[in-house]
Amino acid sequence: MPRLVLIDGSSYLYRAFHALPPLTNAQGEPTGALFGVVNMLRATLKEQPEYIAFVVDAPGKTFRDDLYADYKANRPPMPDDLRAQLQPMCEIVEALGVPILRIDGVEADDVIGTLAIAAAADGIDVTISTSDKDFAQLVRPGIALVNTMSGSRIDSDDGVVEKYGVRAGQIVDLLALMGDAIDNVPGVDKCGPKTAAKWLGEYGTLDGVMANAASIKGKIGDNLRAALDRLPLNRELVSIRTDVPLDRGPRELPLRARDNDVLRGLYMRYGFTQALRDLDGNGVPTAADGPVSLRATEAGFARSGAAAAPVAPPDPALAGPGEYETVTDEARLAAWICKLEAADEFAFDVETDSLDALRANLVGISLSVEPGKACYIPLAHDYPGAPPQLACGHVLDALRPLLADPARRKLGHHGKYDIHVMRRHGIDVAGYADDTMLESFVHNATASRHDMDSLARRYLGIGTVAYDDVTGKGAKRIAFAQVAIDDATRYSAEDADVTLRLHRVLAPQLAAEPALERVYREIEIPLVQVLARIEANGVMVDADELRRQSADLGRRMLAAQQKATELAGRSFNLDSTKQLCALLYDELALPTLVKTPKGQPSVNEEALEAIAELHELPRVILEYRGLAKLRGTYTDKLPEMINPETGRLHTSYHQAGAATGRLASSDPNLQNIPIRTDDGRRIRTAFVAPPGHRIVACDYSQIELRIMAHLSQDPGLLQAFASGVDIHRATAAEVFGRPLDEVTGNERRAAKAINFGLMYGMGAFGLARNLGVGRGEAQDYIALYFSRYPGVRDYMDRTRQQAHEQGYVETVFGRRLYLENINARNAGLRAGAERAAINAPMQGTAADIIKRAMLTIDAWLADAMPDARMILQVHDELVFEVAEGDVDALLAGVTARMTAAAELDVPLVVDCGVGMNWDEAH
Structure with a gap:
């Protein structure tokens, strides 16, 4: 059956405009709505319908204005930055081969309604692409609604009932009762969709509801009776006409051939790299593109007011096809060694048999010395018919002088993994000069995901071969050693090639921002080797102690279950x-x-805490869950994760995780072990020192508050930290106007909540909940705080303003933190971005400080205390393993370097502890 797609162009345009933050191309032209429309059109055109139309409202009045003078009277004029996108939108739609319809005197809805009914009668399958609920009145056999943004589809009366609570034939009456605030159609006061659906369920139609208005009780009944006179007009206003005279019918709206030359120019102008990729491919978006997304980070735009982030590579060769060679004989290996020796820099990548770098064995190595050219050296492919391969040891011996030479610049993507693997195979990589994952992360942490596939699409405009493409998925997945060498070459050589290409694009962008390049060169790149050493060091764990804890947690879980059964x-x-x-x-x-997002009763932690004062059972359930989480996440799992080769636990640290620059850890995540409960602290007792050694933990004291004092330059805060007094007690003394020695415990607790709460954007509501006081009292506390520390308020106001103007804030060291929603139209998103703007410089600066400390400590340890190990980094804390006799020397050296890691206007203070295990040392 032929298909007709009717696109509600106005719905597309406004939905895209309001869904995205203000976006511009490199020339400063607004592009947000245009990007959304193009993406939704590309998704629609994947289906290649026989007939199609993009229907928009014509300027001027319609018949509805004649019926009701105030129709749409309260609708604001179209914003200028949206109006500027209308003409390019029409140009793109036309170039895509989609007819555009505008009919004077009626709305787009009426044109769509007329065409839909006519097409269905003519045996054409109709899809109306829209997010407007009004179109539900048209649903019937042969006419379906599709929301391209959400992917939802309604094609039957049952679907309409499920979505709106009434049948398609009742939608007009539902809308008449509810009214439409956007179109200034007043409905029955306080009558929402549920009430309207309930009435129509009882009385069938609007006429039935009106006839029974006298029997509807309460205030809502009064409101209905007050609205009776205008309801017939409402029905006429919300009814979509299906009899508009048109100069062409559904079969006169074929999808035409698109004009690729025009599209290419428009896509390049507005920075639509994925659309450009489609043009230069087979012309049709592929399934690999995934669902339509309005995420600006995938579009290649610059944020309004922020630095432009061009995605088109400056050199066409950087986006061209690659030439890849398989190295399986001595002559080719020797030729590539010569290329590497002659190159200023080269990219390398490894393929292995495990994601665990500390246990992985090499399967192959790829290398690239210039964009578009790379090789793959298979070493351990093992499948029937696999060709002979060079011996692994021989290849490593040939590469060792190059990889271990600090004067030869090496590039990688997430190269810490590759460094681990090469070290495991006897090569200590030196001269690791650039990492494209970190280049992207420092350049703009929130502009994109930082995996290679995403960066290749964003910065090179190319699609890469995915791991799943060569290994398969799920139960059918094969090990990389079983992948055919030709396929492995295509995949792995591309990794090295794309790494080099990305570096050639990203390096100049970083160089154009000296502060960002310093963060990259002086913090992130040298930290790669430091983190690799920490991960390789690992930490000794007492598995027997964890098993004892598991048994105890299990007994207490059983007791909680029995208690819960008794209470229930x-x-x-x-x-x-x-x-x-x-x-x-x-x-x-x-x-x-x-409630859950779907409106159902919730039993999450917040929900149970909210009712825990009303009944004992919710508290018992929370206790059970806490015990189960500790057991499942730590005491049961950690012993299984001990590396059998080293006998130690090795976590992985991630530099490109949090936008603020804070390190994250995984496999296992040691940063989330709870420390506020006895059970959580008990887990740390299982992290032990070897015989004759001690665990040393060094933790920055209140570092973010100290950074707040430095950034705000508030005299009161600066003085409090300079004097060395308890900052929370000092704050309480200021806020409550009393001497330090007269501050009560509750007053200090309130001051502490304010100190930390303000850093995270907490308002009166959150503070009231934290302190268990009324909202008015909490607001008074905040007002008192700002009156005593006016510099803090000034800092917050100044930072918000900077964020709105620039689209980003910065740390003390110049790390840039972009705020995607800082100018969002949605107030909630905008407020969240403002809170992040205030906190991000503090959290980001704290992250930079401890990274700087790790760099200097690592270098000092290698020179002065080679037997001591840095074994963990957790938030603002560094953990070491050291011989008993060297504890004092380590404490002195580490403390000196941590306190000197930044020059702030307040002193950095480090608290240190020593013990046989991590808990004792903390």
């Missing part, structure tokens, strides 16, 4: 959300104070 009066599954909801909210009739 019956047995139930504490891990079943459905059973918990039924028990707490139906049987025990506890109030639903927290």
Whole structure:
């Protein structure tokens, strides 16, 4: 059956405009709505419909204005930056081969309605592409609604009922009762969709509701009766016409051939790299492109007011196809060694049999010395018919002088993994000069994901071969050693090639921002080798102690289950959300104070905390969950993760995780071990020192508050830190106007909540909840705080303003933190970005400081204390393993370097501890 797609162009345009923050191309032209429309059109055109139309409203009045003078009277004029995108939108739509329809005197809805009904009667399958609920009145056999942004589809009465609570034939009556604030159609006051659907369920039609208005009780009944006179007009205003005279019918709207030359110029002008890629491919978007997304980070735009982030490579060769060679004989290996020796820099990448770098064995190595040219050296491919390969040891011997030479610049992408693998195979990589993952991260941490595939699309405009493409997925996945060598070459050589190409694009962009380049060159790149050493060091863990803790946690979980059964009066599954909801909210009739995003009663931690004062059972459930989490995440899992080759636990640190620059850890995540509970601290007792050694933990004291004092230059805060007094007690003394020695415990607690809360953008509501006081009292506390520390308020105001103007804030060291939603139209998103703007410089500066400390400490340890090990970094804390006799020397050296890691206007203070295990040292 032929298909007709009718696109609600106005819906596309406004939805895209309001879904995205203000975006511009490199020339400063607004592009947000245009990008959204193009992406949605590309998704629609994947289906290649026989007939199509892009329908938009014509300027001027319509018949509805004649019926009701105030129709759309409160709608604001189109914003200038949206109006500027109308003409290029039409140019792109036309170039895509899609007819544009504008009919005077009616709205786009009426044109779509007329064409849809005519096409369905003519045996054409109709899809209306829109997010406007009004079109639900047209749903019937042969006419479906598709929301391209959400992917939802409604093609039957049942679908309409599920979405709106009424049948398609009742939608007009539903809208008449509800009214439409956007179009200034007043409905029944306080009558929302549920009430309107309820009335129509009882009385069938609008006429039935009106006839029974006298029997509807309460204030809502009064409101209905007050609106009776205008409801017939409402019905006419919200009814989509299906009889508009048109100069062409559905079969006169074929999808035409697109004009690639025009499209290429428009796409290049507005920076649509993925669309450009499609043009230069087979002309049709591929399934690999994934669902339509309005994420600006994938578009290649500059943020409004922020530095431009061009994505088109300056050299066409950087986006061209690659020439890849398989090296399986001595002659080719020797030729590539010569190329490497002659090159100023080269990219390398390894293929292995494991994601665990400390246990992985080499399968192959790829190398690239110039864009578009790379090789793959297979070493351990093992499958029937696999060709002979060079011996691994022989290849490594040939590469060792190059990889170990600090004067030869090496490039990688997430090269820490490759460094680990090469060290495991006897080569200490030196001269690791650039990492494209970190170049991208420092250049703009939030502009994109930083995996190679995403960066290749963004900065080179090319699609790469995915790992799944060569190994398969799921149960059918094969090991890389079983991948055919030709396929492995295509995949792995491309990795080295793309790494080099990305570096050639990203390096100049970093060089154009000296502060960012310093962060990259002086902090992030040298930190790669430091983190590799920390990860390789690992930490000794007492597996027997963890097993004892697991057994104890298991016994207490069982006791909690028994207690819960006793309180409930019956047995139930504490891990079943459905059973918990039924028990707490139906049987025990506890109030639903927290709901899920879908409006259902929630049993998450917040929900249970909210009702824990009303019944003992929620508290017991929370206790059970806490015990289960510790057992499942740590005491059961950590012994299994001990490396059998080293007998130690090795975490992985991630530099390109948090936008603020804070390090994250995984496999296992040692930064989330709870320390505020006895059980959480007990886990740390299992992290032990070897015989004759001690664990030393050194932690920055209140570093973010100290950074706040430095950034705000508030005299009160500067003086408090300079005097060395307890900052929370000093704050309480200022806020409550009393001597330090008369500050009560509750007053110090309130001051501490304010000190930390303000850094994270906490308002009166959050502070009130934290302190258990009224919102008015909490607001008074905040007002008092700002009156005593006016510099803090000035800093916050100044930072917000800078963020709105520039689109980013900076750390003390120049790390740039972009704020995607700082100028968002949505107030909630904008407020969240403002809170992040205030906190990010403090958190980011703290991250930079401890990284700087790690660099100097690592160098000092290698020179002065080679037997001491830096074994963990957790938030603002560094953990070491040192011989008993060297503890004092380590403490002195580490403390000196941590306190000297930044020159702030307040002293950096480091708290240190020593013990047989991590808990004792903390």
